Amino acid sequence: MEEAKTIKILICDDDPAFCKLVRTYLRSASEREFVLLEARRKVEIQDALDKGGIDLILMDILMPEKSGMEWLEEIVKKKIAPVVMLTGFGSEEIAVQALHKGAIDYIPKDHLSGDRIVGTIKAALEAWKRKQMEAEIKKEKEFSENLIETAGVVIVGIDLDDNTILCNTKTEEVTGYSKEELIGKNWLKLVYPVATRREEVSKNLKSCLDGAQVKAYDAVITRKDGGERILSWDTTSLKDAYGETRGILCIAQDITERKQLEQELKENRDYLESLIQESPTAILSTNLSGNVVVVNKSVEKLLGYKGDALMGKPVSMVISGHGDLEIVDKKDFPLDFVKEDGSKIPLNVSTSVQQFKGEPRGLIVTLKDLSELKGLFITPVSEVVVETEMKYRLEQGSMYLVEEEKPEKSFDVFVDSVKHGRPGLYISRQNPAIVREKYQLEKTPDIWLTRNKIPEENCIGPDELVKLYKTIENFVGQADDGVILFEAVEYLVIQNGFQPVLKFIQSLNDVIMVHPSRLIVVVDPLTLDVREMHILKRDMKTIP
Template structure:
């Protein structure tokens, strides 16, 4: 793994499995001595198998999967070089040859066949086994490193993040499988190319400036790029780039990991858009909005200082009893708790007396939000309250006027009320008595169609094109000696709203 961008550290496993060794020699005594020495004089666990028959080696390897083959050179069935040649066709197991002969041609032949080490038996046993132990140790350590490197390679290759290794001139030397999946480039298309092949031109210049400032200082850098795929499709990556150093401390490569965050960025952008829309809608709402904890702490709010009814310049984070009077705070806490306990919205109205003595009316809706918080939506309904009060007073006055009008209409004089469209809207009892009609028979009818008496039809002052001639009242005598007087009545704008006809016998 990479630590601080300075080097690569491979964790060596603490538990070491026994090393499986197959010793092949036609000398049984030498087999026993070798096994005894290795088990007694080394600090490593060995699982040492022996055989005097070199023809059995392949089947034993297939069964036990040995880590090392230790073989004598001179054996009757198959000599060590022939065995090595046979195994190298299918196996790559480390191979050590022990021989009592030190001819140069044998050594060269063994090396050409791929032997790992070559030891002569004519040394004293102590020297021989010391060298043998050393060679075995080297083989084991090399194998372990190869295994760890292989595991590390698998981790890198199968990583869920794209991994890129470049030289100090940013030429690509390695990309993993995920890189190809994300970008669409196969390794052969990018190896040797500059990493700028991924540049979209849309990443801010400051990002690259920050990157190189960190890398040239030998530090790790982390940031976001807007890159371009092989097919020119844009994608976002969260990147971490580190310098790699050799044993002299010199930077030789850069290794970078890139996580495709395109979906996350799109979601964040959509979320920001929604938040902006919600903010715009909230700002368009004249209501006060508070987000409170169950303890009454104001977590967030929307509203002007004038509407908040408090002298505190900053109420955020404060308890409601710290910014409002005791009575108002108690009522707020009561409905907050009621909403949390019931899980239902609570609505109520409140009135607050201002410093100038005026009353301000509010309607509050308390909505539970989770187990420990509430949303309070508070609307100033003062204008509505005052308008309602004025309307109620106007209705009272209207009823009084209507009562007075009814009294006038029901006076001991036959009366008929006609609209501007000459529709009969009202007649009193004396009118019905004088002309022997019922109210329901003529109300709603055109006054000229239902003229009573009929002689008024053509002589009615309402037929005149100049209505001003009877604004103060006009008299008309009928053949039955009945006089009709027509007077206009007006609306609040001074316009004629209809006519009142009175009759005298």
């Protein structure tokens, strides 16, 4: 309160003589300028309170219509102004009750003096000011505490001995400890039981105490249940009113899920890179400048270069004539490449523009050996014809489905055909030598579906569907009234998936329909679901 400020006082008393006495005393107080408002009746008091601007109220306990105690409760509740009660003789007990109800002080009327009333008013105003400041401080403290408590981040305060002095609900949630279990306990030992982790965090806290600027750092804490969480910490020193450091305030975000996601993304990225590296298809990638940025093992095998020899080099160095590849999507075009030994190799090339955020970033290039895409050329040969009647008569240009766990009936049908002069070809997972001996097939050619390359055998890998298709196409194009047995559908489905194999079989059907041959497909019905079997059956006939 400034000294020059006019103090407006409302005196509520129904005794005019007493009010006049109070006014006289206040006028004599030269160090203050007091303005005294008088109110004797209920309506006058209410009107003065409603107008506001009152700095202090002198309230007689014994007021007509509405007692002084009732007015006190209302004024205190509304926080209008400080109240000093005026009491008569023998009213000290009531005055004490008034103090409990919020009055700042009281003045016995029979002990009234100029010094007493001025002194009481001054003390009451100072007490009121102090009370308001305390209320404001309390409000700010409650706001700060509520802000800390409801914050969505971990907030921990520790003293110079690393003991916890404050923490919020989020800290309880993340650590699994209650506040009672945290407050007063050594924070570092509690949540960093692993010595190496504790020492590393302790260094950061010490640097903060020494005044150094500590960057945000990640640290793994151990929860009460033994689980671990990854937190990103920011720290700042706690100082008292004299600027002395008293502890450290630590604020952290739980980034466990984010770190786990980053790890999953890295693992997925590594997995995709491994898929590219291990892919049986030769794959390389270039940037927009045409320099090689990715080379897989199949490219190394196909061209004879080591990956490091091509990385960062223009792709034109391995293209015959040093031509460049256009940054466009383009499928299946022939192009001669140059191997490491200088020889040329004709390749089937497909390019796809790699996009990033809608902008071209480079080119993905797949390479296939044209000689492999052409398939094997197997000459149709007939077995020695037996002089018996043919048991199974299969229509030309048709595909037949045989459902059986082991290829027994299907081989009977196939052997019946080839023994009666039809040139045949069987495609199997079985060792051809065993099949030849078992069914006495001395001339009938075969294809062994295996990743192995066996000398003197026609071997095709299970993922070389194009090569297998071309081989069968070549065969039926040459065979007159031929027959083919294909008994490795399940193997191809396992290696390639059902949809690619279905497309493969449907493509074979297109070829068979326009040639005078027939194809027998063997499937174990227990290896496919009902829908898949139904799709296969739709374009095939059954053998009677």
